[in-house]
Amino acid sequence: MESSMDNGHIYRSIDLFAGIGGIRMGFDQAFGDEIRTDFVCEWDKYAQQTYRANYHDDFEITGDITKVDESEVPPFDICLAGFPCQAFSVAGKKQGFNDNYKGRCRGTLFFDVARICAYHKPKVIFCENVKGLTIHDKGRTFKIITETLEQLGYNVYSKVLNSRDFGVPQNRERIYIVAFRKDIPSSGFTFPAPTDSTKTIADIMEDKVPSVKYYLSDVYVETLRRHKERHASKGNGFGYVIRGHDDVAGAIVCGGMGKERNLIIDDRLTDFTPVTHIKGEVNREGIRKMTPREWARLQGFPDSYQFPLADVHTYKQLGNSVTVPVIRAIAEQIKVVLDGKVHSQPIIMQSAIEEWM
Incomplete structure (x- = not known):
């Protein structure tokens, strides 16, 4: 099989449910100048601002995917989709698992991924979601997703991977789904093996006193x-x-006890004068929250990545984002298949931690 570059082209990508661009970053790192993003969809206006601060595309970010006509999406080879998990209800002809994807997925955001890919038939569909997707509704939701992709003409591979095995000190398990169009030989595809499980919180702490x-x-x-x-x-x-x-660290999340579940002791502070309104005084035990930059490092974002908004938005965006080194490692394996080198050994990438040190 010829690679896209052999034909003088590059792989065209679309970024659905784009968030702040973590999935795109992982693929960009893996594919280098052999990939180009031609379409981005993200409804959250604050996530859009962070995305634009880091990606300077010559097109606008599309908002509501449910209002996007599939014919208006430019042709693409790779679909990136970190879609939210929603309940799946059997509709249409009530044929259960024998029903078609429109009858089984309508009303969910995965339906929008399916209809866009049904129209364009890309080479690869890549999805990321919470580990719980595999057992949601007694496993029925995940089965519908995989069977839908198969009905669209794809060979589907999936695996739960933990971020802590890929160069970041965060215990974060996620399910990753890779679907190759059936005319692409993909039987040799393998998910990446762990690359670095040695990193600790000390490796991502800020050098200066926060x-x-x-x-x-x-x-x-x-x-x-x-x-x-x-x-x-x-x-x-x-x-x-x-x-x-x-x-x-435990998995960082967008709300609730997210920050309080990952407190650390940092006794470097010498000036305890508050800069915000607080009850009481600053504690003398050195107990603090991790900073947004430390959260970004837990997700494998380089220090050059910009977060232009207030902390409340940045924490939410990072908690909702993906771990970039995991995405990169999977994307490298996807590229092996697309380049027709499915018998190559899995690529061992450099730890993301080392990239900002």
Whole structure:
């Protein structure tokens, strides 16, 4: 099989549910100048701002994918889609797993991925989602997704991978789906083997002392402790977690206890004067939240990646994003297949941590 470059072309890509561009970054790193993004869709206006700060495309970001006509999407070879997980209901002719994708997926955002790819028939469809997708609705949702891709004419591969195995100290399991069009020999495709499981929180901590605003007040620390004690007395494991420097972070999430589940001790602070309104005083134990840049490093974003918005938006965007080194490692294996080198050994990439050190 000839590669796209052998024909004087590059692989054309579309970025659906693009977020802040993490999936695109992983593919860009893997494919280099052999890939070009021609269409981006993301409905969240704040994510769009971060995306534009880092990707300077000559086209506008499309908002609502449900209003996009598939014929208006430019032709593409690779579909990138980190679609949200929604409930799937059997509609149409009520034929269950024998029904077609329109009857089984309508009303879900995956339907929009399916209809766009049904029209354009790209070489590859790449999807990422939470690990729970595999057991959602007793496994029915995941089965519908894979069978839909098969009905569209694709060979489907999937695997749960953990970010901590790919050069970042974050325990984050996600399901990755790779679908190759059936006319592309893909039986030799393999998901990447772990590349680096040695990194710890110490590797992603900021060199300089972070702003005092990231340090918790003594009142809030006491509130967290009481909250944890109440749950512990009921036999629950809820509550804040302080991670050691030689530990790995728990999965960062967009809300709730996301930041409090990944607190760290940083005793470098010397000026405890608050810069924001807090109750009480800045705690003297050195307990602080990780900074947005540290979260970005947990997701494998280089320090050159810009986050132009307030912290509240940046935390949310990073919690919703993907771990770039995992995407890159999978994309490198996808490229092996597309270049007709399916018998090559999996490529071992350099740790993302080393790229910003």
